[in-house]
Amino acid sequence: MKVALLLSLLFCLGAFTECYDGMGFNPLEKLKRARQSKASVNYLTEDARNEYLPIYIGPQDGLKEADKITILPGQPNRVNFEQYSGYMTVDPEVGRALFYYFVESQNASSKPLVLWLNGGPGCSSFGSGALMELGPFRVNSDGKTLSLNDYAWTNVANVLFLESPAGVGFSYSNKTLDYKTGDQQTAADSYTFLVNWLERFPEYKTRDFFITGESYAGHYVPQLARLILQNNKITNQTTINLQGIAIGNAEIDFETEYRGMYDFFWTHALISDELHEGVTSNCNLSSEETITETCETYLDQAYAVQGNIFYYDIYVPLCNSSVASVSAFDPCSSDYVRSYLNNPEVQKSLHANVTGLPNSWDFCRFLMHLKFQYSNIVSNNYMDEELTLLPTIKELMASGVGVWIYSGDTDRRVPVTSSKYAIQKLRISVKTPWYPWYTQGEVAGYAVGYQNLTFVTVRGAGHFVPSYQPARALVFFSSFLDGKLPPTSDQN
């Protein structure tokens, strides 16, 4: 237990990923690492784009019924929606299987299908996305019972939560070396998962399909969308009816992510003018440049001087603080979810962990697990990261896929400034200028309509937007599905 705690602490300080309950993300470490690994991999060569290799499709008969969840332990009595969860084999040879949780909306047949992905890399879409952000249930402070989330995205869509890549949450591989992964493998596995999932749930095959996610899913979402579009053109297997993508506080461009971060620190009174000036005049945050020692000193100070505040929402109290929370969101929620998902009864009802995984369930434990067990062979287990997704985003826009970029404006991990700088780099023209959008009689944020791209801020939300501003999140999500800009006046 002690060891696990220590490791999980080390992992959070390891600082590569979105760690829900961590305070320890250190931008400098990630910058250094990205430069070391020279992560820019243009893996989709022209050849790969034109040549379709048929993917594995497994037999799915009877598995949908087997995946149906009768009831989750501690769940409110009567719910009017169906839930499913279980494994999907994506590689039968090595024995790699991804875990999903699927919640149908009421009137499921008239609603679109939405895939939700959390980031990391290495974090769980089930524990974070479903149980703390946008799913139908939240875990109560006893770690045992659930309550309904009135603002669940499943009110307006059928939502599929995927734990990806293998090694995350309940997803696993029987071949441990397989945990050496990256953007390319993640996209390929997610695609294989989807095509198989549509065989298991064939009624969704032609349904309008959307991909959503946050943080490092700023990589996963556009990359999967790109793969779907490419394969749709050449496959004789299922084509996927992709309509749009929405990514929140998303890592989409390395240079603007970091530039925007230090500017946000400064404009939100987290660092001094001198430090900001030191960073801007001594650091080139574009990925090709090495970090000079002077720059490193400034980056180190800019991190340390901020003190111990929650990384992903600068104004909320910490879990262990005695200050009352400013929002309805309980800052200790991750403890409750961890406790709930490690309950064997809960795992049984979810059809999860059927092979007896060696590790316990955690939000983002996959890289840590690797470092711990295979430190000799895996020094850098996430192998390829595309440094900018902007060309892909342009491609998607030109293909008629709706692209939404949204941002909780009190996040400092991938702050609103980073998203704005990234969009500026796209050099696209404004159709609907910046305006306040509304819900519940309040300005819920601001929106800009560009040609084929929509940018939406959510006021007073941190990195995990639907956790902190559930009502606002549901409104913009509904607008996104409807292909409309968020409301200019209150609809309530």
Ligand SMILES: *[C@@H]1O[C@H](CO)[C@@H](O)[C@H](O)[C@H]1NC(C)=O
């Ligand atoms: C992994 O191995 C276990 C134990 O042999 C087996 O039951 C399971 O089906 C394998 N998983 C996959 C996806 O093949």
Ligand SMILES: *[C@@H]1O[C@H](CO)[C@@H](O)[C@H](O)[C@H]1NC(C)=O
């Ligand atoms: C479900 O769909 C039917 C037919 O489209 C409609 O009449 C009904 O109001 C819908 N119910 C809900 C809860 O959306």
Ligand SMILES: *[C@@H]1O[C@H](CO)[C@@H](O)[C@H](O)[C@H]1NC(C)=O
């Ligand atoms: C699909 O294409 C692959 C590769 O060209 C081929 O081997 C396979 O027979 C085709 N399947 C069908 C059903 O046409």
Ligand SMILES: *[C@@H]1O[C@H](CO)[C@@H](O)[C@H](O)[C@H]1NC(C)=O
């Ligand atoms: C940062 O480095 C890149 C790559 O060498 C270069 O193109 C860019 O002009 C530099 N930016 C600044 C502000 O010096």
Ligand SMILES: *[C@@H]1O[C@H](CO)[C@@H](O)[C@H](O)[C@H]1NC(C)=O
């Ligand atoms: C809360 O936890 C953080 C991180 O573990 C620690 O640094 C801080 O001292 C704790 N604060 C209190 C009031 O216990």
Ligand SMILES: *[C@@H]1O[C@H](CO)[C@@H](O)[C@H](O)[C@H]1NC(C)=O
């Ligand atoms: C899986 O189950 C085993 C007991 O069979 C347990 O020790 C382990 O923590 C569980 N792993 C996960 C990821 O839930």
Ligand SMILES: *[C@@H]1O[C@H](CO)[C@@H](O)[C@H](O)[C@H]1NC(C)=O
């Ligand atoms: C917008 O989308 C249309 C197709 O729907 C395309 O013709 C046009 O080039 C796109 N514009 C941009 C700026 O992506």
